[in-house]
Amino acid sequence: MSEDAEPVENISGGPGSGGSMDTFEPSENETRAAKVVDRLGELYWQKTYGGQDAFECLVRTILSQNTSDVASQPAHDALMDRYGSEEDEVDLVDALADAEQAELAETISGAGLHNQKSARIIEIAERVREEYGGEDDFDAFVREEPAEAVRETLLAMNGVGPKTADCVLLFAGGRDGVFPVDTHVYRIYRRLGIAPPDADHEAVREVLEEKVPKGKCGFGHTASIQFGREYCSARKPACLDGPEACPLYDLCDRVGVEPASGDVVDPAETVGS
Numbered sequence: 001m002s003e004d005a006e007p008v009e010n011i012s013g014g015p016g017s018g019g020s021m022d023t024f025e026p027s028e029n030e031t032r033a034a035k036v037v038d039r040l041g042e043l044y045w046q047k048t049y050g051g052q053d054a055f056e057c058l059v060r061t062i063l064s065q066n067t068s069d070v071a072s073q074p075a076h077d078a079l080m081d082r083y084g085s086e087e088d089e090v091d092l093v094d095a096l097a098d099a100e101q102a103e104l105a106e107t108i109s110g111a112g113l114h115n116q117k118s119a120r121i122i123e124i125a126e127r128v129r130e131e132y133g134g135e136d137d138f139d140a141f142v143r144e145e146p147a148e149a150v151r152e153t154l155l156a157m158n159g160v161g162p163k164t165a166d167c168v169l170l171f172a173g174g175r176d177g178v179f180p181v182d183t184h185v186y187r188i189y190r191r192l193g194i195a196p197p198d199a200d201h202e203a204v205r206e207v208l209e210e211k212v213p214k215g216k217c218g219f220g221h222t223a224s225i226q227f228g229r230e231y232c233s234a235r236k237p238a239c240l241d242g243p244e245a246c247p248l249y250d251l252c253d254r255v256g257v258e259p260a261s262g263d264v265v266d267p268a269e270t271v272g273s
């Protein structure tokens with residue numbers, strides 16, 4: 001994902017993305033990571049996760065790779081218009097497995113890397129059809145099989161990385177305890193000092209899934225993305241304007257951020273300095 005401006009209402013995949021409104025209570029004896037997520041709960045709306053169609057969710061996350069939601073959402077809509085008409089009761093897996101690559105690439109051209117993404121989508125659709133039959137059986141697999149088995153299966157698909165697999169587990173499978181790590185999550189929790197400054201994406205995910213209560217991980221993921229856009233951006237974290245500018249100031253170590261001088265570096269660059 002890029003640092004481009006993205007629509008704030010995109011949190012949780014948007015109102016039509018499945019799941020339902022929810023609230024959660026701050027728990028006692030919280031870790032600092034859990035306190036951060038509770039504080040984000042005071043800032044942003046909360047909902048439960050799950051309910052998206054697993055294959056569509058997979059396609060959506062592939063389209064969003066290396067681009068912003070602003071660019072990938074119209075590509076997703078165009079793809080669904082052409083290949084996913086519910087009125088015709090078309091199985092999206094079949095439609096995409098049989099798609100002509102040049103036509104699919106042209107349909108999703110707004111998402112960038114459209115030749116590569118169209119080839120991946122067709123390859124994955126063929127694989128899902130061969131192994132699961134169609135959309136409904138793939139949905140059942142993602143929702144019902146052990147999360148680790150689903151994750152491994154998804155990761156074995158060409159073009160599916162850890163973030164994509166975790167988003168499918170969260171948004172389609174409704175699995176608790178899954179905290180996908182995108183570029184915002186990766187930056188924020190190392191700045192906060194909750195994950196080591198030189199941790200890789202997997203290490204940040206492991207810290208968060210250990211420290212944040214399972215039922216709060218999904219909200220934590222989407223709320224952190226929104227917080228990263230609104231407050232803790234890559235180049236201009238809000239705290240450069242003073243403590244009162246950031247609602248997480250008292251919970252943050254500001255690793256790599258020097259409000260006094262205005263210097264901002266990746267937390268990894270502070271290691272050994």
Ligand code: SF4
Nearest residue numbers: 232237238239246252
């Ligand atoms: S205090 Fe600064 S570095 Fe920490 S979360 Fe807030 S904006 Fe980000």
